[in-house]
Amino acid sequence: MAFNWFGAAADPIKSFEFRCDRCGGIHSGSPSFANEAPYSYYELTNDERTTRARLTDDTCVIDKDSFFIRGTLEIPIEDAEDPFCWGVWVSQSEESFKRYLETFQDDQTGDGSFGWLAITMPGYRRTASHEQIEHLACNVEWQGKGQRPLIFPHECDHPLYTDVTDGITWDRAIELAQMVMHPQ
Numbered sequence: 001m002a003f004n005w006f007g008a009a010a011d012p013i014k015s016f017e018f019r020c021d022r023c024g025g026i027h028s029g030s031p032s033f034a035n036e037a038p039y040s041y042y043e044l045t046n047d048e049r050t051t052r053a054r055l056t057d058d059t060c061v062i063d064k065d066s067f068f069i070r071g072t073l074e075i076p077i078e079d080a081e082d083p084f085c086w087g088v089w090v091s092q093s094e095e096s097f098k099r100y101l102e103t104f105q106d107d108q109t110g111d112g113s114f115g116w117l118a119i120t121m122p123g124y125r126r127t128a129s130h131e132q133i134e135h136l137a138c139n140v141e142w143q144g145k146g147q148r149p150l151i152f153p154h155e156c157d158h159p160l161y162t163d164v165t166d167g168i169t170w171d172r173a174i175e176l177a178q179m180v181m182h183p184q
Contacts, residue, residue, distance in 0.1 A: 013079060030081075073086040
């Protein structure tokens with residue numbers, strides 16, 4: 001049993017699980033979703049994707065001058081043992097991109113770079129324009145040997161920054177998961 005600062009029993013941390021309002025199924029485990037490519041990749045036609053882009057599981061280069069790496073953005077869920085995880089893409093300078101590739105098989109802990117979030121995420125829209133999220137400034141914290149980096153948005157008035165910093169409720173995690181699993 002866990003205890004809080006005052007010695008009283010705290011609510012136990014538990015595995016995330018919910019009954020889906022949209023499909024009726026039970027979904028167990030921390031929600032984890034990934035964007036397969038950066039937003040810019042989807043703006044290309046299928047023909048352009050073959051001639052102008054090179055996409056792997058972890059990197060994307062468009063027109064030999066736009067560089068992206070895949071990372072993980074974690075949003076804590078109140079009372080859940082694991083966070084809500086998003087596989088996201090961030091832009092990189094050519095210098096950071098090359099350094100990342102050259103050292104990926106090394107322990108990159110303590111290294112990192114600056115990037116711009118380059119994806120859309122259901123449930124998150126720009127506050128002022130109501131556009132889907134894209135291009136939020138982020139710190140990219142590189143990890144151990146062969147691991148994807150962790151992504152942290154810079155402080156701003158966007159709800160994604162607030163959720164990454166403060167966490168989300170169980171109900172908000174369910175709402176986000178249902179948006180991704182069952183788009184309308």
